[in-house]
Ligand code: C2E
Ligand code: MG
Ligand code: MG
């Protein structure tokens with residue numbers, strides 16, 4: 040469309056594009072520097088078991104501790120890290136750090152780590168995971184990898200063989216943001232995921248929309264039949280919790296139970312749950 044409006048249009052937009060490109064390059068440089076200077080930190084959001092009525096583990100969520108901008112959320116830098124390939128070294132750091140932190144927790148607690156599509160396809164993910172496990176001493180069964188449906192877009196055969204390879208390490212695999220993808224049901228059938236994380240959008244609708252209950256019920260029924268656990272993301276109020284409980288959802292995560300916590304807050308929560316903490320020399 041810009042073309043038919045003539046050359047003037049291009050001239051009008053060019054300075055803005057330049058400015059955007061400059062900003063992206065600057066952010067990329069900042070990210071590189073942060074990687075070398077320890078500028079990232081992990082926060083951990085509690086995962087709660089409705090069936091056992093107890094804290095089950097935590098999901099690791101990365102933050103960028105930016106010198107001027109403060110704590111930056113992943114939506115504002117993960118996409119650029121993906122595009123520039125920086126997600127590979129950043130993802131390695133996240134895996135090492137999250138496994139290390141989890142190795143300090145009571146043994147009944149697990150850790151879930153988000154794996155981005157590029158990291159998943161990189162070819163050395165299994166190696167990185169093995170190193171993180173052996174360095175921390177964390178039992179593989181306490182580590183859950185969260186992947187999204189987008190990993191299937193590339194090459195289904197290759198994706199499935201990578202998934203089976205990871206599973207062979209003894210780690211668990213969760214399908215994150217379930218229901219937002221292009222062909223959610225077919226992906227669910229293609230691999231025996233340990234857990235399905237029902238996307239926040241379905242949970243949000245629970246209070247306002249009558250048919251949202253039916254969607255939750257359909258997902259939990261299907262997951263049960265396939266031998267997969269279900270977790271509902273983004274649970275914010277007691278009304279949503281009530282429905283999720285009734286529809287047989289096993290785990291919840293969300294602001295109702297807890298926001299993501301920094302490392303010292305994690306320690307306090309564990310202590311207040313009366314769980315035995317493990318301390319290892321760093
Ligand atoms: P996600 O994996 O679906 O993570 C859940 C996100 O929902 C987190 O946002 C969490 O803070 C937010 N959340 C949790 N409970 C509630 C709630 O009750 N209400 C609302 N409104 N939000 C809630 P966060 O930390 O900003 O992360 C956003 C996304 O960034 C994550 O979505 C994940 O896709 C990605 N991400 C986060 N950490 C990492 C990481 O270490 N590696 C990679 N590759 N991606 C990450
Ligand atoms: Mg996740
Ligand atoms: Mg999620």
Ligand code: MG
Pocket residue numbers: 216238239272
């Ligand atoms: Mg989500």
